[in-house]
Amino acid sequence: MLSKFKTDYDAEEDLLYLYNENKKSKGSIEFGDLIVDLEKQGTIVGLEIFEASKYLSELTNKKITKEILDKMQKTTISFVTKKGTTIIKISLPIEKGEVPATIAIQNMHYKSPMTA
Numbered sequence: 001m002l003s004k005f006k007t008d009y010d011a012e013e014d015l016l017y018l019y020n021e022n023k024k025s026k027g028s029i030e031f032g033d034l035i036v037d038l039e040k041q042g043t044i045v046g047l048e049i050f051e052a053s054k055y056l057s058e059l060t061n062k063k064i065t066k067e068i069l070d071k072m073q074k075t076t077i078s079f080v081t082k083k084g085t086t087i088i089k090i091s092l093p094i095e096k097g098e099v100p101a102t103i104a105i106q107n108m109h110y111k112s113p114m115t116a
Helices: 052-060 066-071
Strands: 002-010 015-019 027-031 034-038 044-049 074-082 085-094 097-106
Touching: 002 066, 015 052, 034 097, 044 052, 044 085, 052 066, 052 097
Parallel strands: none
Antiparallel strands: 002 015, 002 074, 015 044, 027 034, 034 044, 074 085, 085 097
């Protein structure tokens, strides 16, 4: 599912916050430099990325600078759930087009049949 997310960026802290302004967070889960905000049903409604320029540069193999992130006002994100994993595909708008960044996170409530 493709969703439009607004962005807020703090260049001093290098913190990028991507959020769906029409949804409210009811809780968060931390995955290292990534915090995922969830609504009550478990739908992702926000992402906080610490050391965002470094994190996104490593994910994309492109130089994502603080200046690029500071200019960003919105982005599109799609979520694909496969068994125990949610794949987050972020489309980063930059001057020369868009750069895709993909993050995979473990679903917290998934029980593998291998552990049954």
